[in-house]
Structures are given as structure tokens and as C-alpha cells.
Amino acid sequence: MPETAWRVPHRIVTERLTLRRYRADDADQMSRVTLASKDHLAPFLPWARAEPLPPADRAALLETFMTDYDEGRDFPMGIFARDTGAYVGGTGFHTRLGPGALEIGYWIAYDHQGRGYVTEAVLALTHVALTLVKADRVEIHHTPDNLASRAVPQRCGYSYDGRELTLMPGVEGVEPTDMWSATAEHLSREPLASCPRPQAFDAADHQLPWHTRATSPR
Numbered sequence: 001m002p003e004t005a006w007r008v009p010h011r012i013v014t015e016r017l018t019l020r021r022y023r024a025d026d027a028d029q030m031s032r033v034t035l036a037s038k039d040h041l042a043p044f045l046p047w048a049r050a051e052p053l054p055p056a057d058r059a060a061l062l063e064t065f066m067t068d069y070d071e072g073r074d075f076p077m078g079i080f081a082r083d084t085g086a087y088v089g090g091t092g093f094h095t096r097l098g099p100g101a102l103e104i105g106y107w108i109a110y111d112h113q114g115r116g117y118v119t120e121a122v123l124a125l126t127h128v129a130l131t132l133v134k135a136d137r138v139e140i141h142h143t144p145d146n147l148a149s150r151a152v153p154q155r156c157g158y159s160y161d162g163r164e165l166t167l168m169p170g171v172e173g174v175e176p177t178d179m180w181s182a183t184a185e186h187l188s189r190e191p192l193a194s195c196p197r198p199q200a201f202d203a204a205d206h207q208l209p210w211h212t213r214a215t216s217p218r
């Protein structure tokens, strides 16, 4: 088991989106959507270069996603549009930063960019991480040339923490990486302060109550 036993909701519902743990029956739509967006994703996400995955590899990947989620190693979530039910992207929390901190990753299908879906997902996940999951800190990392990705933490009111050489998943060697973060203090600043808290549900699909996080006086 990892050092920090994160308890992350299995389903998060925002105004326009459902963010949830993957299921085995997501395989077909995942294959369709990632293949259709391959050229858009591949420059920034090394895993996309291997698309399309053979069905057996897709099933194994989904199995890993689900097991990692259940055992607290990693929390990959699909992004689904509530109006159509369509699978439109991926997000979730990564735990590689160690105790106390979660990293948010994201991608959106080529034909669903420019609607604010990723911003909406990240605002919701930031509330969930800092309040429900009780992380001390949430981070977003991107390569300096990924301007569309940079705009997301900027729009969500994160603080820019500078550029470092880091290991990026799926990339050999170190890469320059721009780092952004949010802590409980950011929840009282815009746009997080006026962003409605999403509904969150546990593995048994029971809705989780929101408890106001106790903030330490400075």
C-alpha cells in the first residue's frame, strides 16, 4: 500500500460533466475517442503515440486503472459530458508527488476543446482534493511549449511555482517542466471561491457530505 492512503470519490458531478473511475465497458469509446484525437494528444502525451491499442491491451490498461484506483496508487478518471453521456477526455489525480500532494492531469478530445470543460473539471478536482480528500497541495505540471495546458491552471487561479527539470511520465530523461500549485488558501480566491462545489460519490455511490476544511491561522 502507498504511504498515504488517499480516499478519492469514485464519481464527481459538475454542472456539465461527470468525472469518474473507469469501468471495463469504457473500452470501446475510449479506443474510438483516443484514436480520433491521436494527432492532437501525441505531441504532449507519450501514451497517445501507442494508439490504437489492441483490444486485449485496452482491457489490461482499464484493469490497471481500476486496480490502481481501488488500491490508492493512482486515480485516473474519464470525463463524460452530462448532456450526451459521451466520453470526452481524461483527468484524475496522480500520487507520484508523495505524501500530502496530488497532481492533476488532463486531456480533452479534439472536438471538445474550447468549451471550458477542462477548466470546469480542474476547478472541481481542486475542491475535492483540498477539502474532501484533504490533500495539503494540488499541482499541475506541463512542458513550457504547451500553452493550452498552461492556460488551465492560470484560469483556475493556481500560483506559478517556476520551471524545473523533472521526470515526465512516459518520457526518457529529465524535461523542463512548468509547475503550478493550489493550497487551501486558494479556495477563498477567485475563481475557486465562487465555483460551486461538485457532487461527489463514494464506491457504493453514496453522496459524500462536504465538511468545511479547517484552515490554520497565519
Ligand SMILES: CC(C)(COP(=O)(O)OP(=O)(O)OC[C@H]1O[C@@H](n2cnc3c(N)ncnc32)[C@H](O)[C@@H]1OP(=O)(O)O)[C@@H](O)C(=O)NCCC(=O)NCCS
Binding pocket: 040, 041, 044, 045, 106, 107, 108, 109, 112, 113, 114, 115, 116, 117, 118, 119, 120, 141, 142, 143, 146, 148, 149, 151, 152
Ligand atoms: C490542454 C488542453 C486540455 C486544454 O483544452 P482547452 O479546451 O483549451 O481547455 P478548456 O476545456 O478549459 O477550455 C478553455 C477554452 O474554452 C473557452 N471557454 C468556453 N466556455 C468556457 C467556460 N464556460 N469556462 C471556461 N472557458 C470556456 C475558454 O475561453 C478557452 O478558450 P481559449 O483558449 O480560446 O481562450 C487541450 O488542449 C488538450 O487536451 N491538449 C492535449 C493534451 C495535453 O496537452 N494535456 C495536458 C498535458 S500537461
